[in-house]
Amino acid sequence: MGALPVIDIAPLVRGGPGRADVARALDRACREHGFFLILNHGVSPRLRARLDAAARRFFALPAEEKAVIVMARGGPAWRGWFPPGGELTSGVPDHKEGLYFGRELPPEHPAVQRGLPLHGANLFPARPAELRALVLEWIDAVTRLGRLLLGGLALALGLGEDGFSDILTQEPVVLFRIFHYPPVPAEAPGWGVGEHTDYGLLTLLAQDDAGGLEVHTPSGWIPAPPVQDSFVCNLGDMLERMTMGRYRSTPHRVAPRRGPPGLGRLSLPLFLDPGWDVTLRPLPLGDGPALTRARPRWDGGEPTTFSGTYGQYLMAKISRVFPELFASALQRPT
Numbered sequence: 001m002g003a004l005p006v007i008d009i010a011p012l013v014r015g016g017p018g019r020a021d022v023a024r025a026l027d028r029a030c031r032e033h034g035f036f037l038i039l040n041h042g043v044s045p046r047l048r049a050r051l052d053a054a055a056r057r058f059f060a061l062p063a064e065e066k067a068v069i070v071m072a073r074g075g076p077a078w079r080g081w082f083p084p085g086g087e088l089t090s091g092v093p094d095h096k097e098g099l100y101f102g103r104e105l106p107p108e109h110p111a112v113q114r115g116l117p118l119h120g121a122n123l124f125p126a127r128p129a130e131l132r133a134l135v136l137e138w139i140d141a142v143t144r145l146g147r148l149l150l151g152g153l154a155l156a157l158g159l160g161e162d163g164f165s166d167i168l169t170q171e172p173v174v175l176f177r178i179f180h181y182p183p184v185p186a187e188a189p190g191w192g193v194g195e196h197t198d199y200g201l202l203t204l205l206a207q208d209d210a211g212g213l214e215v216h217t218p219s220g221w222i223p224a225p226p227v228q229d230s231f232v233c234n235l236g237d238m239l240e241r242m243t244m245g246r247y248r249s250t251p252h253r254v255a256p257r258r259g260p261p262g263l264g265r266l267s268l269p270l271f272l273d274p275g276w277d278v279t280l281r282p283l284p285l286g287d288g289p290a291l292t293r294a295r296p297r298w299d300g301g302e303p304t305t306f307s308g309t310y311g312q313y314l315m316a317k318i319s320r321v322f323p324e325l326f327a328s329a330l331q332r333p334t
Helices: 010-014 019-032 045-059 063-069 071-077 131-156 237-243 310-321 323-330
Strands: 006-008 035-039 080-082 097-102 172-181 193-196 202-207 213-217 220-223 231-235 252-254 265-275
Touching: 006 019, 010 019, 010 131, 019 035, 019 131, 045 097, 045 131, 045 172, 045 265, 063 080, 071 080, 071 097, 071 323, 097 131, 131 172, 131 202, 131 231, 131 265, 172 310, 237 310, 265 310, 310 323
Parallel strands: 006 035
Antiparallel strands: 035 231, 080 097, 097 172, 172 265, 193 252, 202 231, 202 265, 213 220, 213 252
């Protein structure tokens, strides 16, 4: 329990023998930690390096130029840049800035026609020009990986590899973020990101070599140190809901980046979540041991009791993360 599991998922990527062994490793990791690292995942290291470099060029721009794509201009699609301190965790500003992206949907897409929040076109900066193509390629590649990994989790739960197909349908909510943690003075209070859990099914995070991610396990807080060409994966609240606690959505946080001015830590999380209109119900797993919660949840909540659609759950969470932006851009009938 002193370190996060590292799982080689090559059998899932290439198909064929070995998938059952991967499923068993995933099951153990989900029961014991809710967090794990994956290797041999098939996402191009060159794509990752190019995206990292382009993102760093964007965050090095003057605030006035970054503000051209500020999130308030993204409307209900919920896209664009927010400045340091612009996102809250448990009501406290985080020491980070970021870019919000999602699946690129045209105006004629049915979800956009319905006016669904978090669905629509992205906001991309003029500089660096290559960021647009890199972001869209990354979203496609990591979404494919996430679907593959959910197939492995379905195997781990004894559901067969298509066990989550009804939950995702053909229109999963896919959200991609690029977070930059600029250095802050040693005496500055707060966190890069305070303790929280993710909301949906599965998060796939590419982090740089700066470190700072911490995970709460039954043995206490442990670091999630960088491992070259890996993804850090963790489970969201809705997977806890559907497994009724057999798998837990594990609390995590990010330490603030301390040091002199300059570029700091960069992280690339993609959230693969249920379809907006999906009503979350328990999976047919039968009886089985649930992971004992090490302590009460950070927010006092209990995902296993949630009743409703994923869109309803997500909107309730967003209203606390960006309260002013939520009130101005998202508080509308769906």
